[in-house]
Amino acid sequence: MRNAIGYIRVSTEEQSSDEKYGIQSQKLAILTYALANDYDVVEWIVDVISGVKDNRPEFDKILYHPEELPPHEAVIVFKNDRVARDTKLYFYYFYTLEKRNIQLMSTEEHFSEGDDFANIYRSLLMFVAEQERRNIALRTGRGRSLKAKCGGYSGGRIAYGYSVSDGKLVVNQAERPIVTLIFEEHDQHNKPMTEISDILYEKGYRTRKGGRFQVSTIKGILANKPLYEGMYRYGKEMDWVKGVHEPIIAKN
Secondary structure, rough: OEEEEEEEEOHHHHOOOOOOHHHHHHHHHHHHHHHHHHHEEEEEEEEEOOOOOOOOHHHHHHHHHHHHOOOOEEEOOOOHHHHHOOHHHHHHHHHHHHHHEEEEEOOOOOOOOOHHHHHHHHHHHHHHHHHHHHHHHHHHHHHHHHHOOOOOOOOOOOOOEEEEOEEEEEEEEOOOHHHHHHHHHHHHOOOOOOHHHHHHHEEEEEEOOOOOHHHHHHHHHHHHHHHOOEEOOOOOOOOEEEEEOOOOOOOO
């Protein structure tokens, strides 16, 4: 026999009901269907949530965290609307599982392999999903660029001396003195980077990973001087603009 996950969704009212859509009624229908199709239900997943809501937190485990479940070849539901009442959303789930070679099966409705309607819908869904991914990327990219032009943190590697809080760069007080020391030794005392590395090590300063500050790391901090002076740039293709974060060193 092949393994299957049994998925059940009930509303709060249906949860305690013995009627057609109660937990036990759905479970019985799924078990009967599984037996008739040579499947062994190895895990039960239950969502108690209204059908008018699109979110299915327990079903998300099946979609996105299959490693937390026993190995399985199918997901069996009582009716398709237990998964989603929106047809496009249903086929999105159908397609997501199919990519992992997992069948989404209903005891009441059947979209079998080769079914013209199912194939057409899956093809359309793949196109729509691809367009939506592109639109999200475009909207996200534009949003980041606009935020960066206004001097706000727009993602990417967090410079030494700063942390991110509520989407904004804030000074990391534990790292601030290290950044200050590096610029003081380099700009005011003309110390070479190898000597600055020694000074940091002797003072007990370490990198975020607990290692010694190498010349390459110090060079990177020095090269990012405008940021520490209160400027901001998102990507090398953009110009420096006045940032909204607190500077660590004074601008010369």
